[in-house]
Amino acid sequence: MTSGVRFHPEAELELYAAADSYDRERPGLGSDFLEEVDRALRGAIELPEASPLGLGLTRRLVLQRFPYSVMYYVSHREIVVSAIAHQCRRPYYWRDRT
Helix, strand or coil, X not given: CCCCEEECHHHHHHHHHHHHXXXXXXXXXXXXXXXXXXXXXXXXXXXCCCCCEEECCEEEEXXXXXXXXXXXXXXXXXXXEEEEEECCCCCCCCHHHC
């Protein structure tokens, strides 16, 4: 069992940039995006090794409603989010964030 979640600084920027973009598209959609990421991470806390490996020890948690994946690895009993990656853009750009 992990104890919490920590974001790489660039992953945190990606999270809020995506939420802002969705809010510009439709007010409130950014909040829906943040809630889905939060829900997905709560699941990862419960079962950190349930998501498939994406690259090395980094796991890929695919969001259901939005075309994004949460890239994370487990370190010292916590989830470390490497990227909030759009599924159709720049594959593996985050690989040096571990």
